[in-house]
Amino acid sequence: MGTRAAAFTAKIRNLTDYHLRLLHGVVPPPSGIDIANTLKYFSQTLLGLLRDIQARPLDMLHHRAQDSERLALFPNLDYLGLHQALVALVDVMPLIQSGTQGFGQALLNTLACLVVFLERQVIDTLPYLIASMMTAVPEPLHQQLITTLCYYILPVTVGAAVEEGEEENYATASVPAVLMMVFQYTDNSAYHCELLESLMALKPDIVKDLLCVIAFGTPSSRPPAANLLFYYWPSLNPTLYDRRGIHIKFSAGHNS
Known part of the structure; x- marks a missing residue:
């Protein structure tokens, strides 16, 4: 156990070193592939730990x-x-x-593996953290980012059963910001729909978050939010609609 803990900590120091070298412009800078190789150690280690546990932490x-x-x-x-x-x-x-796509993919994989090992207050910050990556990841990674959000992060944050009397947590409070960042940094309406429909299944008052984006969001995030609101309102039930043609409908609204 001591050896594994020491190796784990040493690899974290490697990540910290990569961060400092990038932050201070040290030459040569680490490539995305260099960092991705270290991240793969963590994803493999964490998955190995889960395989060794008889209970069902997920x-x-x-x-x-x-x-x-x-x-x-x-x-x-x-x-x-x-x-x-x-x-x-x-x-x-x-x-x-260089190697941004490989780095982004490894980072998303590591975050998805790590979530089950974290304390709840930290877990609740993950939707915002991952959505904020939309500002930097290459477009080919947008699908993986949305998938990570919708299927690995949101169900265990926004969708996690709350204790009686618990106040609104950070995850639910951050939903308008998550929507705004995704709407702003990708024009792909299929991703907008996938995110919103995932949230509709988890958060009964999601319409309030859409209205928040429409009222206070960035100029480029408001049209997609309005299009989604008009499309799904009043029932906000994704099973009632035929999704064929959504991309054309929303793209036309976004470009108008």
């Missing part, structure tokens, strides 16, 4: 009341330190000169 992740029980299943590794290193790398992602 199921527990959907219930906030089971967080203590879930966290007690895992060996004592610096999961928070890894998360902090990943956040720092997201901040310097625009400074990576």
